Amino acid sequence: MAVRPNDEATDGVELSFCVVNTSKRELLARGLDAIGRERAGLGFASEVLVLDNGSRDGSAEMARSHGAVDRVLALSGRRGKAFCDSELLRAAAGRYALLLNEDSELQPGATRALHQALEGDRRAACAGARLIRPDGSPQACAWRFPSPWTALAGALGLHRRLVVQSTGGHTRLVDWCQSSALLVRREAAQQVGYLDEEFFVYSDEVDFAKRLREAGWLSLYVPAAVAVHDEQLSTSAISEPRIVELSRNRDLYMRKHHSPASARAVRWLTAWTYAVRAAVALVLPAHSARRYWRHVLATLHPERGIGLRELAAEYNREGVASPAGGTGARGS
Numbered sequence: 219m220a221v222r223p224n225d226e227a228t229d230g231v232e233l234s235f236c237v238v239n240t241s242k243r244e245l246l247a248r249g250l251d252a253i254g255r256e257r258a259g260l261g262f263a264s265e266v267l268v269l270d271n272g273s274r275d276g277s278a279e280m281a282r283s284h285g286a287v288d289r290v291l292a293l294s295g296r297r298g299k300a301f302c303d304s305e306l307l308r309a310a311a312g313r314y315a316l317l318l319n320e321d322s323e324l325q326p327g328a329t330r331a332l333h334q335a336l337e338g339d340r341r342a343a344c345a346g347a348r349l350i351r352p353d354g355s356p357q358a359c360a361w362r363f364p365s366p367w368t369a370l371a372g373a374l375g376l377h378r379r380l381v382v383q384s385t386g387g388h389t390r391l392v393d394w395c396q397s398s399a400l401l402v403r404r405e406a407a408q409q410v411g412y413l414d415e416e417f418f419v420y421s422d423e424v425d426f427a428k429r430l431r432e433a434g435w436l437s438l439y440v441p442a443a444v445a446v447h448d449e450q451l452s453t454s455a456i457s458e459p460r461i462v463e464l465s466r467n468r469d470l471y472m473r474k475h476h477s478p479a480s481a482r483a484v485r486w487l488t489a490w491t492y493a494v495r496a497a498v499a500l501v502l503p504a505h506s507a508r509r510y511w512r513h514v515l516a517t518l519h520p521e522r523g524i525g526l527r528e529l530a531a532e533y534n535r536e537g538v539a540s541p542a543g544g545t546g547a548r549g550s
Contacts (some may be wrong), residue, residue: 232262233333234310238302239320243280246320246449254286256329265289269306272296272537289408295537296530303397307407307431313470314319315407317400321448322349324399331443332401335389343406344427345436346395347443348384357447360384360439363428364471366480369487384439392439394427399445406435421467427445428475458512463525465516
């Protein structure tokens with residue numbers, strides 16, 4: 219289904235929780251429980267939207283019955299993350315939309331901290347939460363915009379020092395934040411035309427932040443807002459298509475925002491970085507040299523291979539062939 223734009227806030231809703239789910243019913247339930255707890259202490263009107271990306275595990279039915287959920291948008295076919303987030307931004311009634319993955323679990327006070335950050339800086343369009351893993355370890359979640367210089371920093375082993383921006387204990391200006399828990403000013407999103415659906419998944423929020431910056435908007439990293447990010451998607455059995463999709467969309471971003479020469483430079487510098495990691499992994503336990511080498515090949519040849527877009531198309535064909543199996547899906 220497609221949703222009609224709702225580009226003016228209605229019914230006094232201040233903030234819309236917008237969750238994209240792809241066949242992760244148990245994680246979605248935990249995330250919705252956390253949203254329910256957050257809503258209780260906000261002090262302003264909110265709503266919860268769940269976009270189910272064609273799951274076949276009963277996720278949509280569970281969401282419809284969950285006490286925290288106001289609306290469920292169920293897609294009949296698997297689509298990309300940029301498409302799903304854009305649909306939610308269009309459908310939301312709030313001045314702000316908190317984009318969440320199904321594997322993101324807000325910690326107490328996170329929503330209020332993000333809201334206060336955007337309320338306190340009218341120049342800011344996005345505010346990203348501090349992400350942690352289930353074991354409590356930190357997860358990088360804000361970075362400088364990709365360029366040949368950031369790729370060079372990675373090749374020299376300076377990525378964490380010069381590129382990662384999710385550091386420190388105070389709200390700070392950054393280039394872009396991961397969209398796993400990202401509060402967006404809907405006025406700004408509408409102004410730039412939402413997310414670019416050419417980015418099926420990966421680099422979609424980077425391109426979004428870049429276009430917002432070019433339109434005069436800023437992005438903030440808000441460490442006082444914390445969300446647990448399960449990251450199951452990054453460790454799933456379909457790692458090869460994810461590597462392909464990551465590489466092709468990195469290249470798409472570079473070709474869209476930089477010159478062909480810059481795109482080539484980033485391909486070679488990034489491939490070198492992964493090649494070094496592959497060599498080191500040969501002598502380190504619990505590291506996969508083969509996986510790093512797959513990154514090398516996909517980075518040098520982003521036009522090759524089967525990515526998540528192709529897997530989604532296959533999934534959709536299977537759904538048409540076996541209508542009893544479910545309602546379609548998503549691709550992120």
